Amino acid sequence: MTIDRHEPTPAIVAEGLRRTFHRGRGADRQVVEAVVGIDLVVGRGERVAFIGPNGAGKSTSIKMLTGILHPTAGSAAVLGHVPWTDRRRLTRRIGTLFGQRSQLWSELAPRSSFEMLAAIFGIGRRRLGDRIEELVELLDLGELIDQPVRTQSLGQRMRCELAATMLHEPDLLFLDEPTIGLDLLAKQRFREVLVRLNDELGVTVFLTSHDVADVEHVADRAVVVNHGRIIADAPVDDLRRSVLAVKRVRVGIEHGHAADPVLDLGLPGVLAEPISPSLVRFEVDTNQTPIRRVLDTVLAAVPVADLSVVDPPLEHVIADIYEQPR
Amino acid sequence: MTVSRDARANGRDAVDRGDDEPPPSAAEAGSDRPEPPDPAPVPVWRVLAATSTSAWREALANRAGFWSQIAIMIVNDVVWVVFWFLFFDRVGAVRGWDLDRLVVLFAVLTTSAGIVLGLLNNARRTGQLAATGALDAALALPVSPLAYLLVRRVEPVNVGDLFFGLGLFVALGDPTPTRVAVFAYGVACAVLILTGFLVLVGSLSFWAGRSDAGDLGFHALLLFSNYPVDIFGGATRVFLYAVIPAGFVSSAPARLVDDFDVRLALGTGAVAVAVAAAGATAFTVGLRRYTSGATWTRA
Numbered sequence: 001m002t003i004d005r006h007e008p009t010p011a012i013v014a015e016g017l018r019r020t021f022h023r024g025r026g027a028d029r030q031v032v033e034a035v036v037g038i039d040l041v042v043g044r045g046e047r048v049a050f051i052g053p054n055g056a057g058k059s060t061s062i063k064m065l066t067g068i069l070h071p072t073a074g075s076a077a078v079l080g081h082v083p084w085t086d087r088r089r090l091t092r093r094i095g096t097l098f099g100q101r102s103q104l105w106s107e108l109a110p111r112s113s114f115e116m117l118a119a120i121f122g123i124g125r126r127r128l129g130d131r132i133e134e135l136v137e138l139l140d141l142g143e144l145i146d147q148p149v150r151t152q153s154l155g156q157r158m159r160c161e162l163a164a165t166m167l168h169e170p171d172l173l174f175l176d177e178p179t180i181g182l183d184l185l186a187k188q189r190f191r192e193v194l195v196r197l198n199d200e201l202g203v204t205v206f207l208t209s210h211d212v213a214d215v216e217h218v219a220d221r222a223v224v225v226n227h228g229r230i231i232a233d234a235p236v237d238d239l240r241r242s243v244l245a246v247k248r249v250r251v252g253i254e255h256g257h258a259a260d261p262v263l264d265l266g267l268p269g270v271l272a273e274p275i276s277p278s279l280v281r282f283e284v285d286t287n288q289t290p291i292r293r294v295l296d297t298v299l300a301a302v303p304v305a306d307l308s309v310v311d312p313p314l315e316h317v318i319a320d321i322y323e324q325p326r
Numbered sequence: 327m328t329v330s331r332d333a334r335a336n337g338r339d340a341v342d343r344g345d346d347e348p349p350p351s352a353a354e355a356g357s358d359r360p361e362p363p364d365p366a367p368v369p370v371w372r373v374l375a376a377t378s379t380s381a382w383r384e385a386l387a388n389r390a391g392f393w394s395q396i397a398i399m400i401v402n403d404v405v406w407v408v409f410w411f412l413f414f415d416r417v418g419a420v421r422g423w424d425l426d427r428l429v430v431l432f433a434v435l436t437t438s439a440g441i442v443l444g445l446l447n448n449a450r451r452t453g454q455l456a457a458t459g460a461l462d463a464a465l466a467l468p469v470s471p472l473a474y475l476l477v478r479r480v481e482p483v484n485v486g487d488l489f490f491g492l493g494l495f496v497a498l499g500d501p502t503p504t505r506v507a508v509f510a511y512g513v514a515c516a517v518l519i520l521t522g523f524l525v526l527v528g529s530l531s532f533w534a535g536r537s538d539a540g541d542l543g544f545h546a547l548l549l550f551s552n553y554p555v556d557i558f559g560g561a562t563r564v565f566l567y568a569v570i571p572a573g574f575v576s577s578a579p580a581r582l583v584d585d586f587d588v589r590l591a592l593g594t595g596a597v598a599v600a601v602a603a604a605g606a607t608a609f610t611v612g613l614r615r616y617t618s619g620a621t622w623t624r625a
Contacts, residue, residue: 021617025535063618068465070614088367088468096466103463105380107387112380119376120467122368148387 009080011172011204012042012065017074018228019060034060036228037074044171047198047205049219049236053318057228058208062176065206066096079171092121095170099177102157103164106150110141110160113149114167121168128167135163139193155186162193172204173197179214191217212311216244224321232321243320244311247291249282250275251298252306261301270294278305283312373469378445378477385480392482399486403436406552407494423554426500431580433495434509435551438516438575440488442524447481449521450544452528452609457535459618472525472609505583511591512579518598519571523547525605532612543570551575571601 017038023030035057042048052058063069065078067087076083081090097103104113111132118128136145139159149157158178165173175194179187195218197203207218215222215236222239224232236244253259259280263272269288273281284294291309298304311317386392407429414425423431442449455461455475464471464478495501495509527543550572555563567573578594581587 059618063462066466068462069616069618087465091466091468098462098466101462103466105384107384108380112383116376116380117467120368120373120469122366 009044009077010041011044011046012040012076012078012206014038014040014061014065014076015074017061017064017076018072019057019064019069020072033228035064035071038225038228038230040223040230040233042204042206044204045198045202046221047195047219048207049215049222050206050208050225051210051215051222051318052208052225054210056226058225059176060228061225062174062206062208066094066174067091092168093170094172094174095165095168096174097161097165097176097178099158099175099180102149102161104149104157104160107148109146109148110163111145113164114145117164117167123168131167131169135166138166138196139163140189153186155182155189158182158186158190159193162190166197166203169201170203172206175205175207177208177210179209179211187211187213188217194218212244212313212317216240216311224318226318231318239321241287243317245285245287246312246320247284247286248310248312249284249291249294249298250306250308250310251280251282251302251304253278253280254303254305257303259302262298265294265297265301267294267297367468370470370473374473374477377474378480381445381478381480385482385485392485395483396486396489399483400490403432403487403490403494407432421554421557423557426498427580427584428554429494429498430509430583431554431576432552433491433499434512434516434579434583435491435576436487436494437491438513438520439548439551440484440486440491441513441517442484442520444481444484444486444488446476446517446521447479447484448475449524449528450541451479452525453531453541454528456529456531456612456616461613461616462618465613465616471613472606476521499583504586508583508586508591509579512582512594515594515598516575516579518602519575520547522598522602522605523571526601526608529605529608529612532608532615546570547572547575551577554580556581571597574598 017035017040018033019035021032021034023032034055038057038061050058050061060069064071065076065083067078067083067090070084078090079093081093083090103117104110105116114132115128117123118125118131123131132145135141139162141159141163144152144156144160149160152160162178173194179190182190191214194205194207198205205218207214209215219236222232222234222236223230251262253262255278257278259274259277262280263274265272265282267289269285271283273283275281282294282298284291295307295309298307410428410432411425414428418424448455452475461471461475464474467474499505499509501509524544547570550566550570555566555573555577558566563573574594574597578590582591582594
């Protein structure tokens with residue numbers, strides 16, 4: 001790998017990154033290719049969503065980039081460090097947050113965990129006090145800082161986890177499905193914090209997620225991975241105009257009323273699909289018809305008992321990306 | 327501080343400087359600027375002290391549970407000593423082992439096992455941690471993962487062994503200064519052997535996947551360490567010194583306390599260092615095969 005010394009060192013450079021696992025024993029032993037070959041460059045200050053369905057190779061890639069896993073082949077430099085040979089120096093400059101791992105001590109208040117992490121990262125007592133104040137304000141931790149982790153909700157805990165990840169002021173944040181299991185409000189708050197960290201402190205954000213909304217609200221670039229290789233790499237604005245422009249509207253109709261009046265709204269880019277006699281799902285291409293117009297038309301046509309607007313599942317988005325012209 | 331989108335490409339200190347500041351030079355803008363110097367590494371002892379302090383705090387979070395577990399373990403150990411008291415009262419000495427020496431053996435064993443299973447509890451869980459992907463949190467920190475994991479967890483019930491062992495030696499072990507020093511040396515050797523052995527057999531999980539080999543080895547080692555290995559003879563005795571180093575965990579240190587011998591002391595120390603080094607090496611080499619995982623875990 002060569003890095004042009006006249007350019008700022010990128011946050012992440014990966015070339016041909018590959019990882020295989022072995023499953024089973026004896027005659028049943030299989031080689032599973034989790035990551036087939038990842039080539040990627042992420043600049044400083046970018047917000048990148050690394051997305052893909054289950055088993056696509058997202059977590060394996062992120063664990064190689066953070067030095068947790070050794071690759072089978074390929075090379076990588078993160079902030080100029082080879083992650084798996086220079087892990088201890090790299091981890092001083094990155095923050096790693098796994099949605100399914102806890103770095104906080106469940107019986108202790110986050111403040112105690114922060115004190116231990118401060119000792120590990122060489123943060124002095126005075127600086128730690130200032131840093132905790134900054135993070136409490138930034139992440140709206142309030143009294144959570146002194147409340148045992150096991151008594152906190154998942155959303156509260158994830159904010160404390162993020163604070164722990166940010167304690168040593170990393171240049172680059174790796175977040176592996178950080179919004180998994182959070183409710184809508186907690187997800188929204190978490191996304192806002194990530195954007196603020198990036199906007200105000202210049203922290204590079206590298207995020208994996210299953211949630212299309214994470215991509216839309218946090219990232220400015222989306223890298224789509226499937227079957228262990230990158231299948232798309234585009235600005236989120238571009239995706240927003242294409243595949244992310246499609247929303248799903250579910251409309252429940254009051255008992256005793258027929259859905260017929262809304263099965264053909266006559267709006268461009270709107271497809272209706274009856275799910276049951278009183279439930280209709282619309283696929284809306286918001287490039288052609290704004291959601292608001294669809295809702296106004298539906299509300300005027302039938303008495304609505306229930307209504308929701310959701311993103312299509314990530315698998316559908318990825319299927320659409322497959323169909324995009326390259 | 328505000329950071330412009332373009333400036334961010336140059337890193338964290340590429341801040342918006344305002345109109346009244348001179349434009350950054352090429353070097354300041356980052357084109358030839360080297361990476362910021364790495365922060366000075368933190369001494370290992372400070373990392374271990376901070377981690378074990380947190381482990382103690384967590385163990386003491388439920389004080390009633392902590393002390394009740396310790397009390398139960400002490401009662402359990404007392405019963406074992408009473409058994410040996412009754413045994414030697416009826417049988418007398420066996421192959422040079424009498425009640426006094428057996429008390430020292432049991433004090434060495436409970437003290438060292440109390441340290442390893444109580445204060446270095448993850449030594450016993452090495453295989454489980456490796457097989458379930460629970461090493462991620464340690465690997466995300468700028469620390470030696472093995473050292474961090476070893477002190478990461480305190481198990482109160484086994485701390486009871488530690489208290490009992492120290493109390494037993496002080497009460498019945500004739501703790502003269504010389505005997506105390508040799509006892510401390512013997513315990514240190516036993517701690518190294520127990521920890522190294524547990525990490526070694528646990529690290530097999532990096533190659534064999536989830537298995538009970540570590541637990542089986544652990545139980546065998548502790549079981550045989552409960553007895554003076556010298557009462558066995560022939561192949562069994564060789565086995566208990568060479569394969570499962572139970573003889574070096576308790577019998578050899580107890581003999582040293584009672585009847586110090588330089589060659590035995592050096593031999594026990596060499597075995598301790600060798601087993602500890604083997605455990606650390608197996609773990610370090612095994613990490614290259616670590617596969618992580620996706621289950622909810624905590625080290």
